[in-house]
Amino acid sequence: MAEYAELHCHSNYSFQEGASFVKELVLRAHELGHSALALTDHDNLCGAMEFANVARSVDLPSITGAEVTLQGGAHLTLLTASPTGYGNLCRLLSLAYVTTDRRSPELDPRLLQDHADGLVLLTGCPEGTVPRLLREGRPKEARDTARQYMEWFGEGNVYLELQQNLVHGDTQRIKHLTALGRELGIPLVATNNVHYHIPKRHRLQDCLVAIKHRKTLEESHRERRANSEFYLKSPAAMARLFQELPEAVRNTLVIAERCEFDLTRNLTYRLPDYPVPEGFTPLTYLEHLCREAAVRRYGRIDERIEDRLRRELWLLQRHNLAGFLLIYHDIIQLAREVQIDLGLVDVRCPWRKRHLVVGAGLP
Amino acid sequence: MQLACISISNLPFRVESACNPRLRGRPVVIVTTTGQRRTVLDASPLAKGVVPGMSLAQALSSCKDAVLVEGDPKSYNRAFEQVLDALEARGADVEDAGLGLAFARLNGLAPMFGGEARLITSLLQAVPASLEPQLGVADGKFAAYVAASMAPPGSAYKLPGDLAEFLAPLSVDLLPASWEVKRRLHSFGLHTLGQVGNVMLGPLQAQFGPTGKLIWELSQGIDPRLLIPPHHEEIVEEALTFTTPLVALEAIAMATDNLLARAFSRPSVRGRFARVCTLEGSVFRAPSWQKVMVFREPVGERRKALTLITHTLEGSPPPGPLEDLHLTLSGLTGEAGRQESLFPEARQQDNLREALAQLQVRLGAEELPIYQVREVEPWSRIPERRQALVPYAL
């Protein structure tokens, strides 16, 4: 029986392009027997947590990713293989929004180099840099780009993405990419550039594209897709489409196995550190501030106060919260300096330590 | 001067109900859109309280059950032009007094038709029965208009000889004056034409200026206004129909270029300049479209015309896919007002034209079956939409 994981899939969080909800995609993939599913919305991770949770609920392995737009408009598919990769992907997306127009973010491809760790790169849809260069008859530049990716991401983390959506030109592009892969030793992977979970949703997708470009359906001929083949296909259907390149289908499983990062399980919240003065640790510095404040507040530290202080410091040390509270202390100091109403700061902490720390910030 | 007034009330409604008989017997409001505003163009008699010019919102609050119809002014104008043509074809001088109203001079026509009765019958037959025309005959436009208003639909009425006596008891509301003038007449207690006629001319002129003189004369049965037959302007028309509606501006520009080439290649247009270009087209599942472009300077060259037209279309493109395209050049003059170059890209075009002209003579064909391949939508994924054969214009 054929096995396949869809590694290039857009939900409605690919705004004005994806025509299916996350839940619809996950349930359909599960129904079809996909081994895993990646969500790769355009330039955002808006649906990532929802996707991971829904996938987990039906025991479908989920892969967090995104289709990133590069400067010049080319696309690239990035999949997270580890928490580091997730962090890198978040940074890359943030940089794209911050450094260019937030309404149409574009990433400087040179930034990929320093943020490649933990990510798997697929060369993207027909609008990927490598397929574009091949289409434009610039094979040398296509080779150079592919080599560059391998250098940045490492061999084994770069795949040439093949898509056969029965659009005129797909067959030729697959031929050229396959030849390139053989030449450079880059493995191939099959995806279906999914934009909806079932074929009849292509009509909605057409409407969304027309809206996106502020045109009528008639006028948006060039922007709309040629047919209704961009749906979640069964493993058997994908195997048939790539029957002459079975390794492209097999590699979807290889990648899925590599990308074990699960947003619902592997992302723990790490509290921030605090830059303490020399000779102190965050905990000893916090203790120092609290003792000063206790003297200001109570006049002296008696046995009862000492006992309480010790117990709470022990708790803070156990939960590694000293840095967290020191940052709060700074915020309150700042608020005092700019005379912001402390009532806006909602500090829900049951420990008395908070009171002293807050008290340390009060006149 | 004996005149006939042909009046077709509610012409837009009548045209619509002729196409769609289910509209008859129902309150119908015909709507037109100008910019963002939707107003009433016409309403059927059953649409109580609805008058032309009213906003759609007001119309709907006056007549909640009204059936709304999107107006198609092009078809109404065409229907009325056909009426005018038919009247002219009977030998009458005809004045277009607005949509649904025309005057025809009858002097000297009766003998041609075998008598006045036959003439009037023939004039009535010039109008399709579905439009239910009212025809009035009298001396003078105003009297003929009054007579028409009194005629039953589909028939004629001739006013008796003594116009002043006949007109006296009629309301001043019939006068061809503004609503404000009529309101003031009523406020002065002048409700009938006889009352107006009894007033001295001086005070009326003092109050209403030249209009005062006119309404005084009309009330006496005197109508100094002449019939103004149309000025027959020479126009050039070319048309194309499309097997598939055109959407892309480039394709429409290409079709326009073809029409311009044919128009400018006509012997009657050679060496002349057009002031006005009108483009009209039937829009797929929408009211028809028309764009009138008045050139700042008369244009006598196809490429220049195309540049100006394309620039206009970019700013206000057709509202939908065009099923056909009609081009009309009018305001043809003999002068450009500018010195043209002595050496336009001449020789090559001339040689080609000469060769084609010789071919035409040899084949003895009125229209040469020569075409050129033009790109229409080269990007289309549907192969037969990419290029088209376009008749080559000599």
Next chain:
Amino acid sequence: MVKNTGKTPSAGALRPLNTPKLVRVQADAESHPITVVHRETELQVLSVEDQWCIEDEWWRDHPVSRSYYEVVLADGRRVTLYQDIVTSKWYEQRDG
């Protein structure tokens, strides 16, 4: 009112190029062409070099829904065929 000049407006039609031509094709269970009657000769399809499909203008009365095949015939010629999904008829049409 502008009087008709008396000249008949000459209405020509934009004649599309590369219009599809009806052709007889025998297909297999998966609608892939097996034989084609080309210029009155039935020829076997040696190979299907490419396949693509168009599904467009679904909002019109006559949507465009076609499955294209670029095939090599037994006489060595390469032709492009398509099957209209709505009518099931086959056509030959150049692509490009």
